[in-house]
Amino acid sequence: MTVLSLRGISKTFGAVAALTDIELDVAAGQVVAVVGDNGAGKSTLVKILSGVHPPDAGTITFGGNAVEIPTPAAAHRLGIATVFQDLALCENLNVIQNLFLGQEIRPLRLNDVAMETRSWELLRQLSAKIPSVRVPVAALSGGQRQTVAIARSLLGDPKVIILDEPTAALGVAQTAEVLNLVERLRENGLGVIMISHNMADVKAVADTVAVLRLGRNNGVFDVDQVSTEDIIAAITGATDNAVSRRVQKGARS
Amino acid sequence: MSTLTTDRQDERLQNRDGLRGVLADVLERARGGDLGVIPVVVGLVVIWTVLQILNPIFLSSANLVNLTLESAAVGIIALGIVCVLLVGEIDLSVGSVSGLSGAVLAVLFVGQGLPVWLAIAASVIMGAVVGWLYGQLFNRFGVPSFVITLAGLLAFLGLQLYVLGTKGSINLPFDSGLVNFAQLDFVPAWLSYTFAVVAAAWLFASGYLHARERRRAGLSAKGVPMLAARSVALLAVLAFVVWYLGQTRGVGWMFVFFVALVLVMHYLLSRTKWGRSVYAVGGNVEAARRAGINVRAVYTSVFVLCSTFAAVGGILAAARLAAANQSSGAGDVNLNAIAAAVIGGTSLFGGRGTAFGALLGIIVIQSISSGLTLLNLDSSIRFVVTGAVLLLAVVVDSVSRRSRTSHGRA
Numbered sequence: 001m002t003v004l005s006l007r008g009i010s011k012t013f014g015a016v017a018a019l020t021d022i023e024l025d026v027a028a029g030q031v032v033a034v035v036g037d038n039g040a041g042k043s044t045l046v047k048i049l050s051g052v053h054p055p056d057a058g059t060i061t062f063g064g065n066a067v068e069i070p071t072p073a074a075a076h077r078l079g080i081a082t083v084f085q086d087l088a089l090c091e092n093l094n095v096i097q098n099l100f101l102g103q104e105i106r107p108l109r110l111n112d113v114a115m116e117t118r119s120w121e122l123l124r125q126l127s128a129k130i131p132s133v134r135v136p137v138a139a140l141s142g143g144q145r146q147t148v149a150i151a152r153s154l155l156g157d158p159k160v161i162i163l164d165e166p167t168a169a170l171g172v173a174q175t176a177e178v179l180n181l182v183e184r185l186r187e188n189g190l191g192v193i194m195i196s197h198n199m200a201d202v203k204a205v206a207d208t209v210a211v212l213r214l215g216r217n218n219g220v221f222d223v224d225q226v227s228t229e230d231i232i233a234a235i236t237g238a239t240d241n242a243v244s245r246r247v248q249k250g251a252r253s
Numbered sequence: 254m255s256t257l258t259t260d261r262q263d264e265r266l267q268n269r270d271g272l273r274g275v276l277a278d279v280l281e282r283a284r285g286g287d288l289g290v291i292p293v294v295v296g297l298v299v300i301w302t303v304l305q306i307l308n309p310i311f312l313s314s315a316n317l318v319n320l321t322l323e324s325a326a327v328g329i330i331a332l333g334i335v336c337v338l339l340v341g342e343i344d345l346s347v348g349s350v351s352g353l354s355g356a357v358l359a360v361l362f363v364g365q366g367l368p369v370w371l372a373i374a375a376s377v378i379m380g381a382v383v384g385w386l387y388g389q390l391f392n393r394f395g396v397p398s399f400v401i402t403l404a405g406l407l408a409f410l411g412l413q414l415y416v417l418g419t420k421g422s423i424n425l426p427f428d429s430g431l432v433n434f435a436q437l438d439f440v441p442a443w444l445s446y447t448f449a450v451v452a453a454a455w456l457f458a459s460g461y462l463h464a465r466e467r468r469r470a471g472l473s474a475k476g477v478p479m480l481a482a483r484s485v486a487l488l489a490v491l492a493f494v495v496w497y498l499g500q501t502r503g504v505g506w507m508f509v510f511f512v513a514l515v516l517v518m519h520y521l522l523s524r525t526k527w528g529r530s531v532y533a534v535g536g537n538v539e540a541a542r543r544a545g546i547n548v549r550a551v552y553t554s555v556f557v558l559c560s561t562f563a564a565v566g567g568i569l570a571a572a573r574l575a576a577a578n579q580s581s582g583a584g585d586v587n588l589n590a591i592a593a594a595v596i597g598g599t600s601l602f603g604g605r606g607t608a609f610g611a612l613l614g615i616i617v618i619q620s621i622s623s624g625l626t627l628l629n630l631d632s633s634i635r636f637v638v639t640g641a642v643l644l645l646a647v648v649v650d651s652v653s654r655r656s657r658t659s660h661g662r663a
Contacts (some may be wrong), residue, residue: 073545088543090536092604093529101533102544107526113466120259131263138657 002027002061003191004049004080004160011044019045019215022058026160026191031182033194033202033223036212037235042195045212046164048195050082051075063159081153084160087145092140095119095133095140100150122151126184129177143174150181160191165202179205199228213237255540258473272322275479281637283491292649293597293613296642300617304624306431311624314500320616320623321498322435325511326351326570327586328615331593332518333562335611336555338594339522340535342398346405347590351567352582353413358568359423359577360416369431373568380555380564383409388553398556406587414579422578425571435572438506443503445495453488457481460642507569511612515563518608535603566590585636592643593618600650617642 001023009022019041026032028034033050036042046052049060051069059066062078069075075082091097095117096112105118119133128147130140137145146166153161163182167175175198182205185192196202202209211218211234219234229247233239279291304311330347354376361372383405390401417423425432436493440448457480464474480618498504522528533541542548570586571577595601596617597610621642625635 070545084543086539088537088540090533090540090604092536093532097529097532101529101541102546104526104529110524110526110529113463113470113472116260116467116472117470129263131266133260 003063007059007061008062009045009048009055011041011048011053011055017215019048019055021216022212023217024193024210026193028159028191029186029189030208031186031192031206033195033196033206033209035196035199035202035209035231035235036218040212040235041215042212043164044215045136046082046162046193046195049075049080049160051080069162072141073122076156076158079157079159080162081156081158081160083146083149083153083164083166085164085168087149089137089145089149091138092136094136095130095148096153098137098148099133099155101152119151121130122154123147125154125188126151126181128181141174143177144179146170146174147181150185158190161185162193162195165193165197166194167196167198167217175201199231202231203228211235258442258468259471261389261473290441290598290609290613292646293610293617296596297613297617297620300620300624304620304627308624308627309528311627314497315502316623316627318498318502318505320619321446321508322505322573323623324330324615324619325435325507326566326573327589327593327597327618328511328566328611329413329514329569330563330566330586330607331597331611331615332514332592333559333566334590334594335597335599335606335608336522336562337398338599338601339531339603339606340536340552340555341538342552342555343591343601344387344402344556344563345399345587345591346383346402346409347559347563347566348582348587349406349409349413349584350380350560350563350582351570352577352580353409353416354380354564354567355571355577356416356423357579358571359425362429363423363425369429373431376568377561377564380561380567383564384557384560385553388549388556391552391556392549410583413582417577417579422576424576427575431568431572432575435507435569436575439503440506440509442495442499442503445499446492448509449491449495451487452491453484456487457484460484507573513610515612518611522608527551527554532604535605563590585639588643589618589622589639592639592646594642595650596646598650600654601647602650602654 004021004026006024009019009024010017011019020223021023022041022045024032024034024045032043034045044053048055049069051072051074054068054070060069061067062080067078069078071079093101096115099119099122100115105114116133123130123133126147128144128151130144132146137148140148150161150163150166166178166182170178179201182192182194186205186207194202194206206223209221209223209226209231211221211231211233214237218237221231221234229239229244232241232243237245301312310316330351334344334347356377358372358376361367361375362369367375387398387401387405390396391398414421460475460480460483461477464476464480467474493505522531529542530546530551533544533546534548538548541551567582571581574581593614594606594611595614596611597606597614599606599610601613618639620636621638625638
C-alpha cells in the first residue's frame with residue numbers, strides 16, 4: 001500500500017533546475033533508498049518532503065490525499081519525520097530530555113517518570129542498546145546517537161521516516177546497528193526513505209533503489225534484481241565510469 | 254531485588270545502591286570532570302579557614318549574619334546572570350541596571366513622594382523593559398550580547414547619574430518598611446527552626462512521592478533510608494545555621510527572600526518546559542530550533558529575567574545602604590555577580606549550571622570581601638584577590654569542560 005507518492009515534482013533555485021519532474025513512491029513497510037551523485041538533488045528532495053522548501057510544481061499524495069507541506073511543522077503533523085545528517089541533539093542533555101525536547105509532558109511540572117517510561121518503550125521498540133537514558137548524549141557513541149535521533153522522530157507516530165545519510169559518519173559495528181534499526185522500522189510498518197552514498201548499505205536493507213541524476217529520475221530498481229554496477233552506472237550515467245575502470249584495473253593486475 | 258527495574262536491565266550498567274553507591278558515583282563523576290559543587294565547597298572551607306586564622310572575628314556569629322545580609326543583593330543579581338550564562342550569553346550591565354533601579358526608587362519614593370510599593374514596582378518594571386530591549390536587539394540584529402550589554406553598562410550608568418541629578422545622592426528614610434526589611438527585620442527563632450523543619454520534611458515528602466511514582470512505573474528509585482538520611486542531613490545543617498546565626502541577630506528576612514528566589518528559579522530551571530528549553534538553547538541552538546522551541550522567546554525571557562533580578566538587587570542594595578548614590582552598582586558589583594555565578598559552577602560556555610550555584614558563589618565572593626575588610630586591607634587588594642578567584646573559577650570551568658569531553662559527559 002503506497003503511503004507517499006510524488007508526481008512531477010520540480011524545484012528551481014534561480015537558474016538552476018535542482019529537481020525536474022521527479023516521481024517517487026513509498027509503501028508502508030518498504031525501505032526506499034534514494035541514491036545519486038553530489039548535486040543530484042537528494043538533499044533538495046529531502047527538504048521538500050520535510051517542509052523546508054515548497055516544490056515549484058508537482059503533487060504530493062500522502063495516504064491517498066493530495067497534500068501540501070509548507071512548513072516543517074506541517075510535515076510533522078502529516079506524519080513525515082526527518083532525521084537530518086547532523087542529528088541535532090543537545091549534548092548537555094540526557095537521552096530522555098533529548099527525546100522529549102520541545103514536546104515535554106506536563107510543561108509546568110515536568111512528568112519525568114512518564115517520559116522515562118515512554119523513552120524505554122521507544123528504545124525497546126527499536127531494540128536499541130543504550131545502557132542508561134539518564135546519561136548525557138555526549139557520553140554516547142555515534143551509532144547510539146543515531147538511535148536516539150531516530151527514536152525521537154518516532155515520538156509523533158509518523159508513517160514515513162526520512163533518514164539523511166544515517167551511516168555516513170559511523171564505524172563498521174555502528175553501521176550494522178543502524179541498519180538493524182532501519183529493518184526494525186520496516187517491521188513496524190513504516191515507510192522509510194534512506195538517502196545514502198554507500199552501495200553496501202543500500203543493498204543490505206533497501207527494497208527498492210531510486211536513482212537521481214542531475215535532478216531527474218534515472219531509474220527505479222528492485223534491489224534483488226540489480227547489481228551494484230548497474231546502480232553505479234545509473235548514478236554516473238555511463239557504464240564506462242571511474243568506478244568501473246577502477247574495478248577493471250583491479251581485475252587485470 | 255529479584256526482578257530488575259526497566260532502567261537497570263542493561264548488563265553493562267553498574268548498579269550502585271545505598272549511601273556507598275552514591276559516594277562511589279560522586280567520586281567517579283569528579284574524576285570525569287563533572288565536579289558539581291565540590292570545588293566550591295572545598296574553596297569555601299579553605300577560604301574560611303585562612304580568614305579565620307588571620308582574624309578570629311571572621312567566623313563569629315555577628316560577622317556571618319552580616320555576611321548573609323550583604324550577600325542577598327548581589328546574590329539576586331547573580332541569579333539572573335546564571336540564567337543568561339545558561340543560554341551561553343552574558344549581561345555586563347547588571348551593575349548599572351541595579352544602580353539605575355536604586356536611583357529610580359529613591360527619586361520616586363523620596364523625591365516624588367510616591368508610596369514605596371509603587372516606586373518598587375516602577376523600578377522592577379524598568380528592569381524588565383531593559384531586558385526586553387536587550388532581547389529585541391539581540392534577536393533582531395544578531396549583535397553579540399556582550400556588546401549590547403557593554404553599551405547598556407555605559408548608557409544606564411549615564412541615566413543613573415542623570416536621574417540622581419546634581420545632588421548625586423538621595424537618602425531613604427530609616428523608618429520606611431523597605432530599609433527596615435533590609436537592615437533590621439530578622440526571622441524570629443521559632444519561625445527559623447520551623448522553616449528548617451519544613452524544608453527537611455518537604456525534601457523527604459517530595460522525594461518519597463517521586464520514588465513511589467517511579468516504583469509504580471517499574472523504574473528504579475531511591476530507598477526510604479536514603480531519603481531519610483538526606484532529609485536529616487539537611488535538617489542538621491539548617492538547624493545548625495539557624496542556631497549559630499541566632500547567637501546574635503539571627504536570619505535576616507532579606508536573606509530568606511534571596512533563598513526563596515533561588516528555590517523558585519531552581520524549580521523553573523529544572524522542572525518546567527521553559528527551563529529545559531533554556532538548557533537546550535545553551536547546549537545546541539540549532540537543535541533547539543529544530544525541536545520546535547521558540548529560541549527568540551527563550552533569549553528574550555532570560556534577558557528580561559536577568560535585568561529584572563538586577564533591578565531587584567539594586568532596590569535591596571539601596572535599602573541596605575538606606576541611600577542611592579552615584580556609586581550604587583558601580584565598581585565591583587558587575588564582576589562580583591558574574592564571578593558568583595561562575596564560581597557556583599555555571600559554565601561560561603552555556604548549558605551547565607544551577608540556581609544554587611548563585612547562592613554558593615555569592616557566599617564565596619562575600620566571604621572574601623568581608624574577610625579582607627576585617628583585615629583592614631585596602632579595596633585595591635580586595636579587587637586583586639576577587640579577580641584572582643574569578644580567574645581560578647574560570648580555569649576550573651574550562652579544565653573540567655575539557656575533561657568532561659574526554660570522559661564523555663557534555
